[in-house]
Amino acid sequence: MKTGIIIRINGPIVEARQMEEVGMLEVVEVGELRLIGEVIRVRGEVATIQVYEETSGLRPGEPVYCTGRPLSVCLGPGLLGTIYDGIQRPLARIAEGGAFIGRGVKKPALDLxxxxxxxxxxxxxxxxxxxxxxxxxxxxxxxxxxxxxxxxxxxxxxxxxxxxxxxxxxxxxxxxxxxxxxxxxxxYQYWPVRQGRPSASRLPLAQPLLTGLRVVDTFFPLAKGGAAAIPGGFGTGKTMTQQALAKWCEAKIIVYIGCGERGNEMTEVLREFPELIDPRSGRSLMERTILIANTSNMPVAAREVSIYTGISLAEYYRDMGYDVAIMADSTSRWAEALRELSGRLEEMPADEGFPAYLPDRLASFYERSGRVQTLGGAEGTVSVIGAVSPPGGDFSEPVTQHTTRFIRCFWALDRDLANARHYPAISWRNSYSEYLPETTQWWRQYDLTWKENRDVLMNVLQEEVSLQRIAKLVGPDALPESQRLTLFAAEIIKNAFLQQNSFDEVDMYCSPKKQLWMMNLLAFFITRSQELIKNGCTLNEIRAIPDLDRMNRMKSEIKNDDVAAMTSLEQRVHAALDSIAREQLARASK
Ligand SMILES: Nc1ncnc2c1ncn2[C@@H]1O[C@H](COP(=O)(O)OP(=O)(O)OP(=O)(O)O)[C@@H](O)[C@H]1O
Ligand SMILES: [Mg+2]
Known part of the structure; x- marks a missing residue:
């Protein structure tokens, strides 16, 4: 094995000479302890190495051993249920008081x-x-x-x-x-993490990745094989949302990357995650999950590579013909690792100190999402969901901005909603999904009016935004009945449909069938009320419908498959509106 000699150490960045034969991105073992590193620059005989383990105590003059291979993941049975660090070393004991593996310890990723x-x-x-x-x-x-x-x-x-x-x-x-x-x-087989695994062909996206969250599935759907971002300020619900998705989304396999969270916070994730029960099988969620953990006290270089390790594992299960979802929480901590490494390399910084290649690196993560025909002829998907934590909740910062170029679904968490305990705090004003055309096709198999009914709800929510502004100036009572109806209907949509409590036994997951029924009932109620008001009814008459309360509570009172309860409520709402119409007709004919 070729060896070089360390000449300089700067935190996780090490320079060594006599390295003219080493390749870019080759794995090397650094120092007497043989710490794992990766060559990231070669100039003449000097190689710059990023080291994935703590480098304190390392000295110039110590050897560097070349390995001739790129940084790779080991793939095979035994991955599921395992907790790894960023370079796929198993961290079985991390939850017990953060006992990290010792430096230079070569623990195989899988037990051969x-x-x-x-x-x-x-x-x-x-x-x-x-x-x-x-x-x-x-x-x-x-x-x-x-x-x-x-x-x-x-x-x-x-x-x-x-x-x-x-x-x-x-x-x-x-x-x-x-x-x-x-x-x-x-x-077992190996795969270099920085390279996407090959497939026979990329297929167009065609189905929603159903999540059981109404605001996602109905308003801002993610397609199977798509990419989404969840940006949100401190404490707005990024982790809760990602965990709800991990638990409920229709993916067979979950890869969850915890990036750079504070040590104790990550320990919590590591303790909680294995306790999560897969609602479909009633067994541990870990049976179909791989966790990758990088706490903020672990080496930054390992954090940088962790998202590529994660997505390589995801692609491997995709290649078996499965739907895989990968979550990274949070990509901002990952980008900070990139910034720190770049600073130590004395590279020219771009926006806010991030390196100019930040967008390329983000792309090489998000662009590995997709729906493919695998080499073996099956069909598999990788859906990517990245949380972003912009400092101060300001979405104009570089990580959020660059991320929007590579995703097509944006679930913006809103501070005001979170403060008002409106969960999930996904804003209907600032979020968007460009997967709507594909997912609409899918919903239309079950209901041809899906799009029209969704538009009814969306229009009310959008109109409400501008009406609120006017109402603030002139007072809501000065508005015409039809506009007051819009404000009233918007409240119902928010309470009855958008809000969803992750802790509520029934409401934590909303089946597609129930979502469809709820949306249709609300759309019917709104269009019918609009007609009535146009014909001279008052908002008070509509407000007085006794079953409105039950409609507001249907999300938690009616179970996902309780068709009888759905039909009964629907009939009562229809009857109530009909009777208002009859009274109105009687009045008109007098
Ligand atoms: N869907 C939800 N249902 C109920 N409560 C929620 C929901 N989402 C968030 N919360 C509440 O908000 C709190 C903060 O959520 P969470 O930890 O997910 O935020 P975060 O954005 O990940 O925060 P950080 O910036 O610290 O990582 C939770 O502890 C919980 O009380
Ligand atoms: Mg969090």
């Missing part, structure tokens, strides 16, 4: 000695291409792990093991290519 029960699906003579499945392992109760031929490997099956228990060293099958070269395929 562990035996898995393997069920092959190929036979001798089969022609296999990269990405094709050779067999399955029940990785956890809810997830079948498909063992795949690694990218760039192919050939004819020369041998394959019978069903049985095998460990990480086993050659499950051996492939022979046209040149006669034999390659064994086992449970």
């Amino acid at each position: 000695e562990r035996k898995w029960s393997f069920q092959p699906i190929v036979k001798v003579g089969d022609e296999l291409k990269p990405g094709m499945v050779i067999g399955g392992v029940q990785e956890t109760e809810s997830v079948l792990h498909r063992v795949m031929v690694p990218p760039r490997v192919q050939g004819t099956v020369k041998s394959v093991v019978p069903p049985g228990e095998y460990d990480g060293h086993a050659e499950l099958c051996v492939l022979e290519d046209v040149a006669g070269k034999r390659t064994p395929v086992g449970f």
Whole structure:
């Protein structure tokens, strides 16, 4: 192994000479402790290395060992349920008082000695291409792990093991290519984290990633394979929203990256997450989750790489044909790591001290989202959801601004809503989704008037914004009945539909069917009331409908599948409006 010599140490950045043969982005082992680092610049014989472990005590003159390989993740069964640091070292004990792994400790990402029960699906003579499945392992109760031929490997099956228990060293099958070269395929494969895993083709997005949050699914939907950002000031609900999504969204696999949160806060996440129950299976959510943790007291370089480690793991499960969702909380802490490293490299800073390549780096995370046809012929998606914590809640800062270029769904958390305890505090004024055309198609399978009814609600919310301004000047009573109805209807939409309590047994998750029904009932109530008022009814008559209270509480009082209760409330609201119409007709004919 080639070795160099350390000449300079500046926090996580180390320079070494005699490194002329090292490659960019090659992994090196730094110092007597053999700390893990990555080469990020080579000038002549001097290489600049970013080190993923604490560098205190390291001295000039110590050796640097080249490895000849790029920073990679180890992929295979055993990933699910594991908590890793940014460079995929397992952190089993972090929750117990933050006991981090010692420096230079090479803990394998996956336990190669562990035996898995393997069920092959190929036979001798089969022609296999990269990405094709050779067999399955029940990785956890809810997830079948498909063992795949690694990218760039192919050939004819020369041998394959019978069903049985095998460990990480086993050659499950051996492939022979046209040149006669034999390659064994086992449970495990490696992939360089900074490179997207290949797929056969990218497919257009076609379905919503349903989340059970009404404000998301109905108003600002994310598509399966899309990318979204949740920007929000301190304490506005980024973490709660991401956890609700992790729990409820229709993704088979969750990769959750906790970035740079304070140590104790992260410990909380690490303690809480394993306790989360998957509402669909009733089992631990960790059975289909991988957690990546970087607290603010862990080395910044590991934080920088953690989002690429995370998305590589996500792509791997996508390649098995699964829907995967990856959450990063928060990408602002990640960007701060980038800024600190760039500062130490003495690079020319751009906006607010962030390096000029901040947008490129953000792109190389968000742009790995997508819906693909996998090399093996299946269909899989990676949906990316990044939280952004702009200082002072000011969305004009660089990280939020650059992020908007790479996402198409923006869930803006609003300080005023959070203060008013309107949760989720997703603003209907500042949020947007460009996935609406795709998701509308999907909803229209169930209801052809989905878009029209959504527009009714959205229009009321938008009109309310300008009416509020006028009402402030002249007082609400000076407004005409029709405008007062708009203000009244907007309140109902906010209370009955947009607000959703994550702690309420029934309301924590709203099924698509219930959302559709709620939206249709509200849209009907609004359009019908508008007609009545146009024909001379008063707002007071409408306000007096006794079932309005029940409509306001339907989110928590009517269960997701209680069709009888839905029909009954709907009939009562219809009847009440009809009777107002009859009275109004009687009055008119007098
Ligand atoms: N959907 C929700 N339902 C009920 N309560 C909520 C919801 N969202 C947020 N909250 C309340 O707001 C508090 C702060 O939320 P959270 O920790 O998610 O904010 P954050 O934006 O992640 O904060 P930070 O900036 O500190 O990371 C929660 O402890 C909870 O009380
Ligand atoms: Mg948070």
